[in-house]
Amino acid sequence: xxxxxxxxxxxxxxxxxxxxxxxxxxxxxxxxxxxxxxxxxxxxxxxxxxxxxxxxxxxxxxxxxxxxxxxxxxxxxxxxxxxxxxxxxxxxxxxxxxxxxxxxxxxxxxxxxxxxxxxxxxxxxxxxxxxxxxxxxxxxxxxxxxxxxxxxxxxxxxxxxxxxxxxxxxxxxxxxxxxxxxxxxxxxxxxxxxxxxxxxxxxxxxxxxxxxxxxxxxxxxxxxxxxxxxxxxxxxxxxxxxxxxxxxxxxxxxxxxxxxxxxxxxxxxxxxxxxxxxxxxxxxxxxxxxxxxxxxxxxxxxxxxxxxxxxxxxxxxxxxxxxxxxxxxxxxxxxxxxxxxxxxxxxxxxxxxxxxxxxxxxxxxxxxxxxxxxxxxxxxxxxxxxxxxxxxxxxxxxxxxxxxxxxxxxxxxxxxxxxxxxxxxxxxxxxxxxxxxxxxxxxxxxxxxxxxxxxxxxxxxxxxxxxxxxxxxxxxxxxxxxxxxxxxxxxxxxxxxxxxxxxxxxxxxxxxxxxxxxxxxxxxxxxxxxxxxxxxxxxxxxxxxxxxxxxxxxxxxxxxxxxxxxxxxxxxxxxx
Amino acid sequence: xxxxxxxxxxxxxxxxxxxxxxxxxxxxxxxxxxxxxxxxxxxxxxxxxxxxxxxxxxxxxxxxxxxxxxxxxxxxxxxxxxxxxxxxxxxxxxxxxxxxxxxxxxxxxxxxxxxxxxxxxxxxxxxxxxxxxxxxxxxxxxxxxxxxxxxxxxxxxxxxxxxxxxxxxxxxxxxxxxxxxxxxxxxxxxxxxxxxxxxxxxxxxxxxxxxxxxxxxxxxxxxxxxxxxxxxxxxxxxxxxxxxxxxxxxxxxxxxxxxxxxxxxxxxxxxxxxxxxx
Numbered sequence: 001x002x003x004x005x006x007x008x009x010x011x012x013x014x015x016x017x018x019x020x021x022x023x024x025x026x027x028x029x030x031x032x033x034x035x036x037x038x039x040x041x042x043x044x045x046x047x048x049x050x051x052x053x054x055x056x057x058x059x060x061x062x063x064x065x066x067x068x069x070x071x072x073x074x075x076x077x078x079x080x081x082x083x084x085x086x087x088x089x090x091x092x093x094x095x096x097x098x099x100x101x102x103x104x105x106x107x108x109x110x111x112x113x114x115x116x117x118x119x120x121x122x123x124x125x126x127x128x129x130x131x132x133x134x135x136x137x138x139x140x141x142x143x144x145x146x147x148x149x150x151x152x153x154x155x156x157x158x159x160x161x162x163x164x165x166x167x168x169x170x171x172x173x174x175x176x177x178x179x180x181x182x183x184x185x186x187x188x189x190x191x192x193x194x195x196x197x198x199x200x201x202x203x204x205x206x207x208x209x210x211x212x213x214x215x216x217x218x219x220x221x222x223x224x225x226x227x228x229x230x231x232x233x234x235x236x237x238x239x240x241x242x243x244x245x246x247x248x249x250x251x252x253x254x255x256x257x258x259x260x261x262x263x264x265x266x267x268x269x270x271x272x273x274x275x276x277x278x279x280x281x282x283x284x285x286x287x288x289x290x291x292x293x294x295x296x297x298x299x300x301x302x303x304x305x306x307x308x309x310x311x312x313x314x315x316x317x318x319x320x321x322x323x324x325x326x327x328x329x330x331x332x333x334x335x336x337x338x339x340x341x342x343x344x345x346x347x348x349x350x351x352x353x354x355x356x357x358x359x360x361x362x363x364x365x366x367x368x369x370x371x372x373x374x375x376x377x378x379x380x381x382x383x384x385x386x387x388x389x390x391x392x393x394x395x396x397x398x399x400x401x402x403x404x405x406x407x408x409x410x411x412x413x414x415x416x417x418x419x420x421x422x423x424x425x426x427x428x429x430x431x432x433x434x435x436x437x438x439x440x441x442x443x444x445x446x447x448x449x450x451x452x453x454x455x456x457x458x459x460x461x462x463x464x465x466x467x468x469x470x471x472x473x474x475x476x477x478x479x480x481x482x483x484x485x486x487x488x489x490x491x492x493x494x495x496x497x498x499x500x501x502x503x504x505x506x507x508x509x510x511x512x513x514x515x516x517x518x519x520x521x522x523x524x525x526x527x528x529x530x531x532x533x534x535x536x537x538x539x540x541x542x543x544x545x546x547x548x549x550x551x552x553x554x555x556x557x558x559x560x561x562x563x564x565x566x567x568x569x570x571x572x573x574x575x576x
Numbered sequence: 577x578x579x580x581x582x583x584x585x586x587x588x589x590x591x592x593x594x595x596x597x598x599x600x601x602x603x604x605x606x607x608x609x610x611x612x613x614x615x616x617x618x619x620x621x622x623x624x625x626x627x628x629x630x631x632x633x634x635x636x637x638x639x640x641x642x643x644x645x646x647x648x649x650x651x652x653x654x655x656x657x658x659x660x661x662x663x664x665x666x667x668x669x670x671x672x673x674x675x676x677x678x679x680x681x682x683x684x685x686x687x688x689x690x691x692x693x694x695x696x697x698x699x700x701x702x703x704x705x706x707x708x709x710x711x712x713x714x715x716x717x718x719x720x721x722x723x724x725x726x727x728x729x730x731x732x733x734x735x736x737x738x739x740x741x742x743x744x745x746x747x748x749x750x751x752x753x754x755x756x757x758x759x760x761x762x763x764x765x766x767x768x769x770x771x772x773x774x775x776x777x778x779x780x781x782x783x784x785x786x787x788x789x790x791x792x793x794x795x796x797x798x799x800x801x802x803x804x805x806x807x808x809x810x811x812x813x814x815x816x817x818x819x820x821x822x823x824x825x826x827x828x829x830x831x832x833x834x835x836x837x838x839x840x841x842x843x844x845x846x847x848x849x850x851x852x853x854x
Contacts, residue, residue: 216848260656267661271627275664419626424624425645
């Protein structure tokens with residue numbers, strides 16, 4: 001039993017694996033994450049890479065334990081260096097302290113100074129020698145076996161994780177890898193006490209990335225057409241969807257640019273098929289005119305924006321929550337539309353599915369603000385729930401005489417025909433129009449059609465999913481999107497330390513549910529708005545809606561480093 | 577058992593809506609609208625099976641004047657909307673209508689890629705070498721020395737865009753040129769364009785009486801292509817190279833691979849979700 005690393009079961013463990021290009025750090029991380037799932041635990045893995053397109057150093061950062069894991073922590077318990085070339089660049093992303101351990105091969109050379117600054121204990125074990133004892137053996141597989149003993153993962157779970165990750169490569173790869181893993185396991189590094197939940201009978205776990213989850217949400221919502229242009233960090237949504245759309249009888253079209261993408265999905269939706277595109281900030285900027293067309297012509301579309309550091313090309317491989325302003329305010333004209341943000345990796349499925357249902361039902365555009373930290377992280381998580389209300393398009397399949405596409409109705413939504421339906425012919429229109437769809441610049445038509453498009457969104461009953469609210473107390477933290485995980489953890493710690501805390505994590509940002517939010521804020525005396533951008537975009541949005549009292553504070557810090565629970569906690573306590 | 581009842585033949589005028597066009601008196605687009613309805617009637621296409629997509633400009637107003645499905649979208653983006661529609665509804669007859677500014681300037685990139693994608697779409701560009709809706713600016717097909725616009729008082733000074741040459745280079749499989757002053761010839765070309773399987777590009781010389789009154793003279797300048805269409809790109813390139821831009825008829829027709837997703841479901845959502853379960 002380890003003396004220097006005391007952890008109770010229930011506290012998640014944080015492990016990082018780094019190595020230069022080809023060393024297999026990320027593969028090792030994937031195997032470890034799958035092993036976590038096999039063991040019946042929960043976990044989260046993010047990855048980081050240098051600027052090289054291929055090769056170059058990379059890092060897998062994991063946190064796992066018996067309870068759901070919603071964010072990376074403040075520090076890492078364990079760093080495994082497969083080699084140390086350029087690994088120093090990860091010092092900011094992998095904070096270590098005196099209680100941290102560093103595991104490396106005896107012959108790997110000195111650990112970079114930047115990683116040793118806070119005095120972690122370094123352990124050298126003969127990892128390479130163990131790998132070399134196996135024909136085709138690889139050091140990263142030995143390392144997984146060794147660290148597996150340290151974190152309390154059973155050998156069977158590690159083997160299962162390896163088979164799941166490398167199984168597709170065949171026995172020639174899997175067998176030597178398994179042999180190395182056992183070699184590493186047998187090195188017998190002082191095992192660490194964290195009791196694994198036995199896999200049989202453990203509740204169901206899913207392993208997926210946020211981008212996979214967004215793709216799943218799209219399919220569950222009924223999306224059967226996607227047009228998109230590749231962009232980091234959104235491309236994996238498209239790669240995940242391409243074969244699966246085909247399996248379901250749909251299709252994905254790689255478009256010439258993002259302007260084409262958004263117009264193509266408008267065409268498909270006009271044809272009666274729920275349609276979606278995925279992009280990141282630069283692509284979202286290009287799509288704005290098309291999103292306005294969807295709003296004006298009342299054609300349902302969904303745009304998933306996997307946010308990255310901005311502005312301009314910015315930091316493509318790192319997260320930032322800085323597209324809220326463009327998502328909410330980026331359209332010209334008075335153009336009511338939906339803006340949603342998933343609150344965790346698994347929630348990318350729920351929120352995207354909900355966005356598809358809302359867009360279809362309300363015949364408008366929905367923007368889903370995921371980000372790199374959700375999209376490109378993988379999680380072992382509980383199965384993603386589905387929205388309680390089954391929202392679909394209001395269709396008119398037997399229109400009577402003189403069908404009116406933009407007819408004024410009590411709730412603003414008018415039934416939609418589609419090409420092929422006799423008698424339902426109309427021209428979808430981006431010009432202001434009459435109820436029938438005839439272009440019109442008359443003041444009365446503009447007024448009633450603007451009002452129609454406003455009330456159908458404002459007056460809709462969105463239910464409880466507009467926010468996730470946890471805890472009670474006079475101190476309240478408001479947040480949105482991926483930052484929610486770190487805020488929830490900070491709140492747990494505050495509660496454990498005797499400060500009751502209320503967290504409101506907004507999933508629906510437009511139309512803002514002001515009345516429900518004001519109710520949720522009743523009795524709150526100290527307010528803090530937490531978000532990952534420089535200017536406090538949510539803070540300003542809430543102020544524009546007169547939600548916040550003058551005493552409300554904000555903790556807004558830009559990417560690329562994740563907001564960590566510890567720094568959030570400091571700001572929470574600082575509001576007292 | 578349902579008894580098949582013969583569908584009454586749709587007449588050309590049945591394809592017209594009751595909306596009055598915004599076009600100026602004498603505009604060439606009236607003849608294009610009329611030729612289009614005649615072509616649809618000739619082909620006997622049910623109105624609800626036809627969708628006409630357009631962008632922004634005088635000619636892009638056309639869908640509203642037809643009693644079919646239509647989409648009047650953004651400036652330059654008609655081909656993209658049509659591409660998405662055709663991808664999910666291959667059984668529809670999807671036509672795209674627009675002008676030279678909409679198609680060759682702001683929509684130029686979509687034009688290139690629609691040509692090479694070669695989906696079964698018909699693209700009718702009403703070319704009058706001017707931006708009419710914004711009151712008379714030079715377009716990509718305007719002559720370099722045309723100096724009647726305040727925006728380019730010395731003329732645009734840029735070589736003209738050559739629609740047929742660019743369509744060929746980009747991979748279109750049907751290229752033709754019609755003239756609004758030859759309505760029956762134009763009707764035939766529209767029929768052939770719709771019948772062709774693949775991307776059919778039909779440039780229609782359609783004079784602007786308001787901003788280009790000198791185009792009245794086009795009826796003396798046009799001449800017909802005597803030979804049949806070129807059937808390979810080398811022959812087509814030679815013909816287009818020798819072209820004065822006023823030759824009417826089929827320029828090039830070739831059967832080329834058509835991009836069209838076809839629905840062949842092979843799994844259920846539950847099976848897909850199974851991959852994620854542990």
